[in-house]
Amino acid sequence: MATKVLDGNSLFNFVVLEGNGVKGMVDLGLSKVPEQYVQPPQERIDKQKAASHDNPPIDLSKLDGPDHDLVVEEIVRAAKALGFFQVVNHGVPLKLLDSLKDAAHTFFGQSPEEKKAAHLKGPSSPLVKYGTSFVPEKEKALEWKDYLSMTYTNDVEALQYWPNPCKEVALQYLKTSTKLVKRLIQILITELGVTPDESKVEGLMGLKFVNMNFYPTCPSPELTVGVGRHSDMGTITVLLQDGIGGLYVKLEEDLDGNQADQWMEIPPIPGALVINIGDTLQILSNGRYRSAEHRVCASSTQSRVSIPIFTIPKPTEKIGPLSQLVEKDGVAHYREFMFQDYMDNFFANAHEGKKSLDFASINSP
Ligand SMILES: O=C(O)CCC(=O)C(=O)O
Ligand SMILES: [Fe+2]
Numbered sequence: 001m002a003t004k005v006l007d008g009n010s011l012f013n014f015v016v017l018e019g020n021g022v023k024g025m026v027d028l029g030l031s032k033v034p035e036q037y038v039q040p041p042q043e044r045i046d047k048q049k050a051a052s053h054d055n056p057p058i059d060l061s062k063l064d065g066p067d068h069d070l071v072v073e074e075i076v077r078a079a080k081a082l083g084f085f086q087v088v089n090h091g092v093p094l095k096l097l098d099s100l101k102d103a104a105h106t107f108f109g110q111s112p113e114e115k116k117a118a119h120l121k122g123p124s125s126p127l128v129k130y131g132t133s134f135v136p137e138k139e140k141a142l143e144w145k146d147y148l149s150m151t152y153t154n155d156v157e158a159l160q161y162w163p164n165p166c167k168e169v170a171l172q173y174l175k176t177s178t179k180l181v182k183r184l185i186q187i188l189i190t191e192l193g194v195t196p197d198e199s200k201v202e203g204l205m206g207l208k209f210v211n212m213n214f215y216p217t218c219p220s221p222e223l224t225v226g227v228g229r230h231s232d233m234g235t236i237t238v239l240l241q242d243g244i245g246g247l248y249v250k251l252e253e254d255l256d257g258n259q260a261d262q263w264m265e266i267p268p269i270p271g272a273l274v275i276n277i278g279d280t281l282q283i284l285s286n287g288r289y290r291s292a293e294h295r296v297c298a299s300s301t302q303s304r305v306s307i308p309i310f311t312i313p314k315p316t317e318k319i320g321p322l323s324q325l326v327e328k329d330g331v332a333h334y335r336e337f338m339f340q341d342y343m344d345n346f347f348a349n350a351h352e353g354k355k356s357l358d359f360a361s362i363n364s365p
Helices: 009-017 021-027 060-064 068-081 094-109 112-117 155-161 167-190 198-204 279-284 323-329 339-347 355-359
Strands: 084-088 128-132 146-152 207-215 227-230 236-241 247-253 259-265 273-277 294-296 304-312
Touching (some): 009 021, 009 128, 021 128, 021 146, 060 068, 068 084, 094 207, 094 236, 167 207, 167 279, 279 339, 279 355
Antiparallel strands (some): 084 273, 128 146, 146 207, 236 273, 247 259
């Protein structure tokens, strides 16, 4: 039935333009993945080939004790090697993590009309976006994901314009994680041998979004992607995933610096948050830190939710490699640009691994 109602353009209209999302399509009853969602073989996720990322989560409470230096070392090592790590004792209350996952299920469980009503609310610029896939108009195959994106301006507007089922918990999540994000940025800059000045750190944390991702059950997840290969554009992403699994990160080099190209699953750890280095930190560090290429596979049995907070620079912030590092390296691997331009380019293209960085890369001979 679903395939009869939804073929060709009518599927795109129903899912994307009319705002029913992947969830609306799955709710019609779907036994087969529609062809618009079938990825080319090289983009499909082979779970059997992925390794598991068994590194224990980093205990951030130890930053305040005798093991401070060891913990800093662990953070820096992870930011250089994989660009991904998990943290516990992060300062975000554990009960809040459960409430956030519940709120995401409540939001996406609403009728399409209710979800659409959340869209584009705000005083002047839109603070809330409800959508599906990433840039559907540009994608060869669509992503098996619906999302809600909430931009933070201030508390009053968040409580006024963010959707009811999520606004309070999302705001608390944002507030309780800000200290964590700031501390990580300060550590990562300091470890580059540069004293982080307050205005620089504030500039790198100028804008924040809380997103809620919903990956409905998929009849054949091995043919689709929940999110295609990409790195996040900002400074740091804090990500809450539920217990279902399906988040994969690419390890580009092994410990000996050889090309590895191995995908690793980031296993769900109850109470932990995933930290993900964005393109901005790779650029700022002149390539010392690595933004993580990652992707998501949906599940055939359960809907998955994840709740990232993207901390990105102020749109007017000038971003480029830190001058002290360029001096030391004798070469800048990235040019300087205004972050708004990086963001516009990021959202103008479908996910394609770390291609987003080409916008800033200087290809030295
Ligand atoms: O769902 C996830 O675990 C990751 C989502 C993600 O990569 C993103 O929203 O940028
Ligand atoms: Fe991401």
